[in-house]
């Protein structure tokens with residue numbers, strides 16, 4: 064089997080198949096930046112307990128430096144009227160935590176080490192997937208250097224601009240949000256007490272995610288102009304803007320990792336599979352980060368596809384279209400529900416005419432324990 068792309072999702076998928084008996088080729092165009100000794104990465108993820116358990120099963124979670132994993136035990140979400148609020152608490156739900164924060168670079172570092180030692184895997188890096196040809200019994204992938212790889216199944220984990228998806232002729236509809244997500248890390252004056260904060264503001268959505276000690280990471284999704292003006296500020300002014308936008312919930316802030324910005328879009332595909340092809344991760348779906356679910360959904364794709372392949376009969380062809388359809392059926396609804404939710408929230412909170420409705424929605428949801436319980440259950444996967 065060939066896996067295109069060794070981002071977090073492609074790597075986790077390869078690791079989940081380490082005892083499958085399948086021979087794997089993992090093709091990656093760029094080796095990840097894997098320095099685990101550097102300061103905090105600017106890419107911080109909120110990972111669900113379901114993701115933690117999946118990564119634990121592949122031997123990744125327990126190898127991460129636990130001092131750099133931070134549990135989130137409470138979430139506070141604020142509307143833009145200064146009064147509406149929605150809270151989630153692990154304690155109220157009878158859980159040890161709601162999620163964890165972890166750095167992209169540390170995850171990549173541990174995964175990359177594990178992949179290097181994996182018996183059934185050949186890592187081809189740098190290697191760039193270019194074109195696909197189908198034969199009756201296999202698929203042939205041509206790399207940019209002209210070499211070919213043949214396999215029963217090609218899994219596209221090559222991100223939002225997936226070459227595999229394009230070559231497979233799987234249509235993707237794209238909706239750019241005309242926004243950038245500004246990310247940066249800070250030291251806060253006050254302890255965060257493992258609380259994640261989110262403010263739906265008139266200028267976008269701002270999140271504070273807890274990091275070890277008094278450190279936090281922010282994601283501020285806002286218009287391109289506003290994002291660029293934030294990034295152009297001197298560090299002290301940037302800190303003051305971010306602290307003010309968060310109502311000084313954690314007091315003053317000191318910048319520890321410079322700001323960076325990522326363009327935001329919604330990407331939906333009409334199929335997750337084609338004969339001898341399956342898509343996972345951002346190759347299959349991209350969404351607004353306001354629910355912090357993009358990579359979590361990708362890890363679930365990897366988990367479900369790996370399980371589908373591990374459960375097939377010993378003699379069965381791993382590229383059998385019926386198997387791939389089983390994976391697609393298991394994932395489609397979940398992906399659609401999360402994309403509709405994040406897109407719907409983004410639209411609701413970017414429309415100035417709907418301010419009353421959305422703030423009422425936050426207050427109403429906060430008063431309905433069953434609905435809150437349902438939302439928490441969905442986010443645990």
Ligand SMILES: Cc1cc2nc3c(=O)[nH]c(=O)nc-3n(C[C@H](O)[C@H](O)[C@H](O)COP(=O)(O)OP(=O)(O)OC[C@H]3O[C@@H](n4cnc5c(N)ncnc54)[C@H](O)[C@@H]3O)c2cc1C
Nearest residue numbers: 068070071072092109192221222344345355356357358359
């Ligand atoms: C600001 C921001 C904040 C976010 N926060 C969260 C969060 O808190 N929680 C969460 O769950 N998600 C979050 N996300 C989403 C998350 O970043 C993505 O869903 C995730 O990184 C996708 O991982 P992936 O492995 O599918 O794709 P990628 O990370 O894009 O990896 C694809 C890999 O394929 C390789 N590749 C590409 N093309 C080729 C080719 N032709 N040949 C060979 N290799 C190739 C690339 O080099 C790369 O290594 C956030 C996103 C943004 C923008």
